Amino acid sequence: MNAVIPHASAEPAPRVGGEALPATGPWRVTAADPALGQLADTVRALLAPHLPGRLLPAGNDDPAAHPLVLVLDDGPPVAAPRTTVGVAPDGGAHPADEAYRLRVAADGIECRARTVEGVFRAATSAVQLIATAGAGGELPLQKATDAPRYAWRGLMVDPARTFLSLDELRRIIDLAALYKLNVLHLHLTDNEGWRIELPGFPGLTPAASGGQARTFYTVAEYRSLQEYAARRFVTVVPEIDLPGHCGKLREAVPGLAEAPAPAGLKERFPFVPPLDLTDGATRATVARLLAEVCELTDGPFVHIGADEAFGATAESFAASVHELRAIVRACGKSPVAWQESARAGIEPRDIVQHWVDVPMMDLPDTEEELANRPELVAAGHTTAFIKALKKFFAPTDHDVERVIEAGGKVLLSPQSHLYLDRPYAAEFTPPEQAEVAGHLGFGSYRPQGVRYAASWDPAAYPIPETRVAGVEATLFAEQFKGFDDVTVLLLPRLASVAEAAWCGRPPKWAEYRERLARHGRLWNQRGLDHHASTEVPWVD
Structure with missing residues (x-):
């Protein structure tokens, strides 16, 4: 076969x-x-x-x-x-x-x-x-x-929240290359961690103490990782997530200006203040920081984040995104940003990563509907919180329209199918993996099976073909305990994402599951754990 x-x-x-x-x-x-x-x-x-x-x-x-x-x-x-x-x-x-x-x-x-x-x-x-x-x-x-349908076929992993060793990243690169993916997007910074050494900012990556292992990539390691990936025709795209998600940066570099917040927000919700890049000193610091990242990066792209800048006014956020794009371009790189960046204005050369809208979030409206979503109840969600969440994310419903109207390009990473931190459905989990699968995945997402992931159609969006930059799966790391958790969440779902990205359409499930069944052998031979979903007739 x-x-x-x-x-x-x-x-x-x-x-x-x-x-x-x-x-x-x-x-x-x-x-x-x-x-x-x-x-x-x-x-x-x-x-x-x-x-x-x-x-x-x-x-x-x-x-x-x-x-x-x-x-x-x-x-x-x-x-x-x-x-x-x-x-x-x-x-x-x-x-x-x-x-x-x-x-x-x-x-x-x-x-x-x-x-x-x-x-x-x-x-x-x-x-x-x-x-x-x-x-x-x-x-x-x-x-x-x-030949491929889409030129950008990527995978994002998140060492910012759960550190992955250099060897583990190499194994992920090998896996990506075997499935003809050609971009490794590294979410290197967040509130929880800063994972890339910048010589001009030693406070971001202090030396480990007390026998603890180092949890960042040195300049030499980052360069060697890019070289390893390039030999497999995979390009590394670093993400420095700003102006929000900047808690670790604020700890290491005191005095960065806070973005003006919407009235009354600080009294109602705790948050890490986003940066205000209209402040001259803050912009100069960020410019020096991003210049080092760009100098260390071989590929043409640097991701500036620009997602979930909770605590910044719309005007402050737009100004900061404008500055971030300008800094990266001045360093000779092309900026990529999450879809919220569309609200700062778009040019035809901009690449925007689409990840969410309110319908995609699949959230209930009533107490009765919430009661039927045990994963949301367990995560502590209330109808009041869900209402506030929907209000915050309401602008996402029009982000893609903004990109298309302005002539920009969309990188498809919809949370509904391509966020691989989604838990597996219990009804498809073999008993021997029930405990492991039970702690994996983002708790607010509705658990789904492998067939659900494989049903994703990249052509199902009202986006002109020439405006689609490509396809990228993501794997955020709030719930990880180690590399085996990473591979169980990736596999087998990454394979169907790779097929959709290369072929431009979802596979036909009946024949795809027969092909997929043989890939358990490949993963076992490489020492990669996977979710042995009962939807697939695995071949020993």
Whole structure:
């Protein structure tokens, strides 16, 4: 069975030399062009967990081994992404040519493309075929030609709230690359933590004491992470969340000006005051800070946050967002921001990340409706609190309209399906995972199953195709206890997001669940825990 995710349209290949290609080894990775030497090393590293003892080292060209051959050629172009924002290997903010051709014959696998990146996308399909076949399985002979629908296909993780080690981030990058995602968005700062070293601001990342492990990335580590990701054609996008979510920044840099708050708000609700970037000293401090982030970042994008600036007037918030965008652009980077930034005005070059509107929040209106939502009751929600929440988020209902009317671009990350911190539905959780699944996920979200996540359609929004920047899943970390929690929340749902982002449509559930069932093997081979939803007929 062809279990590749994202789905690639394939046709049977001539049965020359046999009926199928055995997955049994040994295997060797061969670069047919000197320009693919480093890529061959990367592919070999991705294959290694799936071929223990059966993958030959570089330089061993034993003719008895099955070859996985990487080829650059000048074949006809397949298709270009239908979005205009991408991340190219040269560091530009334009789409790359990721189209590829794959051939599985009885004597081996051939990965062809016009670009190195395209060859890599073909190779990740080959890795999936080998991994999901199992040690004694067979690969069906086939030919496939494929290209992505969306140029930006991302995953956001949140080390600000729960720190992830450098090695854990590398494992996430490998997982993203295997599913043809090409952006890793790092939520590096929040009220709970600041996770990137900036030499000009040592107070943000003080040295650990008392034998505690360090919980930030040094300059050298951040650079090495970007290099590791680039070899897998994944671009790192750092997020410095401002003007709200700035509690840790306020602790480390006293004296930053507070944004003027709406009348009476301080007396009713506690909050961390957002920054006021119209204050000259505060703007100068933030400008120096963001300049260091931009200098350390290889890719073309820096995310400025701009979400949930609770405690700032509309005028103050708009002024701060305007300043943040200007600072990042002056440093030679393109700013990305959450959808609230649309209220500060939009230009055609702006990228806005859509994550919420009031209907998407799925909140009850009455006491009776609230009583039927045990997750909200357990989280302490009352009808009065929900009413206030809806009022605060009411402007989100028109944020996307603002972007479209002004000619900006929308990055799709709807909370309803692409926020992977949503709890799993208990009715689909196997008994042995009930305790683990019970503490995972944001408590206010309605629990859902894997099929629900896989039903998401990126084309279901009233957004012109040319205004869609791409697709990005998010995984915020309020409820994490460690890396295994991260992977259980990601898997298996990340796979369907990757399919929708690459193919531009949701998979057909009946056949998708059969493909997905074989990916438990792949995750197990990589040592990644996953939610073994009873909706899927998992294959051992």
